[in-house]
Structures are given as structure tokens and as C-alpha cells.
Amino acid sequence: MPRPLPHHPRIANHVQARRQIVDGKEIVVVTDGQGNRARVITPEQWDMLACADGTRTVDGIFLAAAGNRIYSRASAFRDLIEDMNEEGLVDEGLESLSLKKPSPPPDTPSDRPLLALPGYSLTCDLSGRCCGVYPSISFSELETARARSLRPDVLDGGNKPWQVFTPYSGSRALKTFAVTLVDGNCAYLEPSGLCSLHASAGPEAKPYGCRHFPLTHHDDGVHVRVSIRTECPCTFSSIGREGGAPLVPPGARTAGDLPTDFDVVPERVEVTPSASCPRAEVVEWSNAALLAHKRRADALSTLWTLAAALEQEGPTPTGVTRWLLDREPVLPTPAEVRPWLGAVAAQIQEALEGQHAWRGPRDRCRTGLRLISGAARRLMELEALSAALAPRDDPQDERFYVNAALFGHHLLSETVVTALRDRAVRVLVSRALVPLLARENAAADAAHPLAIVDQVFRAAGTSAYPDRLPSPSRTT
Numbered sequence: 331m332p333r334p335l336p337h338h339p340r341i342a343n344h345v346q347a348r349r350q351i352v353d354g355k356e357i358v359v360v361t362d363g364q365g366n367r368a369r370v371i372t373p374e375q376w377d378m379l380a381c382a383d384g385t386r387t388v389d390g391i392f393l394a395a396a397g398n399r400i401y402s403r404a405s406a407f408r409d410l411i412e413d414m415n416e417e418g419l420v421d422e423g424l425e426s427l428s429l430k431k432p433s434p435p436p437d438t439p440s441d442r443p444l445l446a447l448p449g450y451s452l453t454c455d456l457s458g459r460c461c462g463v464y465p466s467i468s469f470s471e472l473e474t475a476r477a478r479s480l481r482p483d484v485l486d487g488g489n490k491p492w493q494v495f496t497p498y499s500g501s502r503a504l505k506t507f508a509v510t511l512v513d514g515n516c517a518y519l520e521p522s523g524l525c526s527l528h529a530s531a532g533p534e535a536k537p538y539g540c541r542h543f544p545l546t547h548h549d550d551g552v553h554v555r556v557s558i559r560t561e562c563p564c565t566f567s568s569i570g571r572e573g574g575a576p577l578v579p580p581g582a583r584t585a586g587d588l589p590t591d592f593d594v595v596p597e598r599v600e601v602t603p604s605a606s607c608p609r610a611e612v613v614e615w616s617n618a619a620l621l622a623h624k625r626r627a628d629a630l631s632t633l634w635t636l637a638a639a640l641e642q643e644g645p646t647p648t649g650v651t652r653w654l655l656d657r658e659p660v661l662p663t664p665a666e667v668r669p670w671l672g673a674v675a676a677q678i679q680e681a682l683e684g685q686h687a688w689r690g691p692r693d694r695c696r697t698g699l700r701l702i703s704g705a706a707r708r709l710m711e712l713e714a715l716s717a718a719l720a721p722r723d724d725p726q727d728e729r730f731y732v733n734a735a736l737f738g739h740h741l742l743s744e745t746v747v748t749a750l751r752d753r754a755v756r757v758l759v760s761r762a763l764v765p766l767l768a769r770e771n772a773a774a775d776a777a778h779p780l781a782i783v784d785q786v787f788r789a790a791g792t793s794a795y796p797d798r799l800p801s802p803s804r805t806t
């Protein structure tokens with residue numbers, strides 16, 4: 331039974347339309363917001379769909395589009411919107427927009443002290459690699475106006491805003507917009523790798539997300555921990571280097587000194603799929619894990635051992651000491667890790683197939699997906715897996731990877747044992763990725779393979795791969 335088309339169709343709020351130029355051809359990629367079920371349409375079709383804002387009938391959408399000099403065959407447009415309606419991408423009228431309440435701001439007092447990852451500052455290599463992988467780079471309304479006035483020539487966005495920005499979600503641009511991508515790169519990225527907005531008017535000209543990337547801010551009830559996402563080769567090449575940008579500006583002492591949003595560690599943290607513990611207890615465990623990690627060499631075994639200790643003993647500092655410092659390290663057996671690698675391979679393959687239709691050959695995320703898929707498949711062979719399980723000669727990146735995650739509380743907003751094993755699997759995949767990156771002549775990525783794993787997992791929406799595991803595998 332077909333779903334009846336609403337009288338006043340509106341592109342649903344969870345739908346994301348992204349304007350892209352791939353190999354010189356302009357397309358619009360429409361997804362359900364999870365990166366799934368991508369549909370590639372023409373810019374003209376999107377311009378018509380954008381008139382489906384819940385205030386018009388289908389005939390009214392046609393008239394509004396014609397007023398904007400956008401024409402299409404009525405039957406073709408009706409077929410498109412009916413197909414999208416069948417897929418649950420169309421809602422009725424304005425109601426859910428007007429009823430939507432803004433989420434309350436996180437409860438972080440302005441006098442909460444800041445605690446930055448010690449001994450670290452960030453040196454950006456200005457290569458622009460972070461500006462060419464994420465499908466959704468968001469701008470507020472003010473930021474779009476500033477960008478269009480600074481660089482009106484970019485896609486002629488000064489005159490034609492729709493060519494450079496689409497609503498971040500749905501058909502009505504209420505507050506947030508997504509920038510058009512050119513072969514996977516932000517439209518404002520120059521061929522030199524520099525941000526043209528930054529080059530025109532300094533860092534404040536960039537949108538909020540770009541100004542703060544790759545910093546993370548997690549309020550644990552005592553401090554706001556400032557750490558970094560390990561999604562960029564620069565985060566690793568900055569290790570031990572002096573003179574970079576501090577994670578906290580000079581003079582900033584408390585939360586009120588930062589013009590930033592904070593993530594808040596939940597009051598109860600899910601440590602296993604069946605048990606949660608108070609935040610303070612888990613933070614104490616995490617601090618003990620961080621200290622013990624500093625006395626161990628191999629990050630992979632630290633992550634796997636921490637997961638086993640957490641399951642056996644709960645989040646106790648004594649459990650951390652007993653397992654990490656007083657016993658032999660625990661490494662995953664092939665039987666334990668294979669379901670994880672299978673889940674990675676399946677999730678990546680699905681992303682590759684789903685995104686193949688719209689990611690061009692020069693798209694960095696598509697290349698990363700292809701290589702990670704190859705690495706995961708290699709690791710299914712015993713010989714390659716045994717080689718990848720062996721400790722590294724130069725473990726600096728991997729040790730930092732664990733350090734940044736534990737210090738920054740990155741694992742505490744997920745189920746902690748699953749997050750620990752997920753990071754261990756990412757370390758394994760990154761080890762198998764090195765020869766594949768070297769073969770592609772990607773020297774910077776081959777030097778810091780964990781960066782491309784983390785970057786691609788988030789950009790392609792494949793971080794949820796542990797959901798494919800049967801529950802017991804997710805924990806042991």
C-alpha cells in the first residue's frame with residue numbers, strides 16, 4: 331500500500347542534501363542523515379524539492395519553482411517526491427518544526443577549571459587534508475554571509491547563495507547550512523591547501539567547527555578536559571614538537587574563558603553493555619589507566635587488556651594496576667578479533683558501494699575507504715594478522731592515540747569496553763594499512779595511518795561497525 335503523499339509536503343528534517351561538484355559535474359546527494367540510501371539528483375531537482383517546505387501543495391511547489399525560473403515536467407517531479415515519500419523522507423506541513431524545542435545547554439559552570447593535554451601543542455601543516463574528507467561542513471547563517479562577502483567569487487556564491495550552501499538538514503534552512511564540496515573538498519579550500527577564508531580575513535573568518543577542529547572539550551564534573559581528535563596527520567606530527575598552537579589560549583583558566591561548546595560526560599557511564607557506573611568512579615579508573623599506560627609500550631595490548639580488566643573487575647584503579655602492571659599483557663586471539671575485522675570489512679564495503687555513486691575518483695574519503703577495506707581483508711589472513719599483532723618498533727603514534735583518548739574522556743560517551751576494543755581494532759587496521767598507503771605514494775598518511783583510519787571512519791559514517799557484532803563479541 332503506497333504511503334499517501336502529504337497535502338503540504340516538506341522534506342523531512344532528518345534528510346541531508348549536499349551539493350557537490352564531481353569531475354566538473356554538479357550533483358546533489360540526498361541521504362537519510364545517516365549517510366545511507368543516497369540518491370543522486372540534479373541541482374534543478376533539488377531546487378524544486380527545496381520549495382517543498384511544508385507551506386505549499388505540490389501545485390504550489392511547482393508555482394514557487396517556476397517563480398524562481400526552475401522548470402521540470404510535473405510528472406517527473408511528482409514521481410521523485412512520491413519515491414522519496416515512500417522512503418520516509420517527506421513529512422507533512424510545518425508542525426514538527428514549530429514544535430521542536432531547542433535542546434537545553436549543557437550544564438557546565440563558567441568557573442570549571444580547564445585541563446589541557448599536557449606537553450602538547452598543535453602545528454598545522456597547512457595541507458588542507460582535513461578540508462577534503464567530511465561530507466558535512468557546517469556554517470551558521472552569519473558565517474555563510476561572512477564567507478560569501480569575503481569570497482563572492484567562490485561558485486559565484488556572492489550572487490547565488492544556493493550554489494555554495496544548502497540547508498544542513500531538511501528543505502528549510504533555519505540556522506545551519508552545509509557548504510558545497512568540489513571533488514570532496516570544501517568549496518573554500520584553495521588548490522594550495524589553504525583555507526581561502528582564513529587567507530582573506532584570519533582564523534575568525536572560518537566557521538565555528540573549523541576554528542575549533544580538532545580540539546575536544548569534555549566536562550567530567552570536576553574539570554573540562556581539552557584534548558584532540560586524532561583525525562589529522564598533523565595531530566601526530568606535532569608530538570614532541572615545540573612552538574605550535576596551545577590547546578588552551580594563553581590566559582584561559584576556566585570554562586567561561588573559552589567561546590566553546592562542551593561535551594558533558596554522562597552522570598552514569600555505560601562500562602559494559604549490561605552495567606553502568608557513576609561518572610566520578612569511571613573518571614578515577616580512567617586516570618589510573620592513563621598512568622599505567624605511560625609505563626607500557628604496546629598500545630594495542632593496553633587497550634585489549636583494559637577492556638578485559640574492566641569486564642572482570644569493573645572500573646577500579648586496583649583492577650587497572652593488577653591487569654596492566656602486574657600481569658602479562660593480553661592480546662586478542664585471532665578468534666576474538668576476526669568478528670571485529672569482519673564487521674569493519676562489511677561496514678566499509680557497504681559504505682563504498684553506497685557512496686560509489688557520488689564520490690569521485692579524487693575524493694580522499696573514497697580512497698581511504700578502499701584502502702581500509704583492503705587492510706581489513708588482509709588481516710583476515712593468519713600471517714598478516716600475526717604480523718599486525720606484534721608490537722611496533724616505533725610506538726609513538728599509537729601511544730599518543732591512547733593517551734589523547736583516555737585523557738580527553740573520548741571513550742566515556744560510548745560503552746567503554748566496546749570503545750576500547752574498537753580502538754584496538756583501529757590500531758590493528760592502521761598497522762595493515764601502512765604498506766597499502768606507501769604503494770599509493772601517500773607518504774604523509776603512511777607516516778600516520780591512525781589519522782586516516784579515524785578520519786575516514788567518521789567521515790564515511792562507519793564508526794558504528796561494532797553494532798554488527800553479536801553482543802558477546804562486542805565485549806569479548
Ligand code: SF4
Nearest residue numbers: 461516518519525540
Ligand atoms: S571553511 Fe576553510 S577551514 Fe573550513 S573546511 Fe572550508 S577550507 Fe577548510
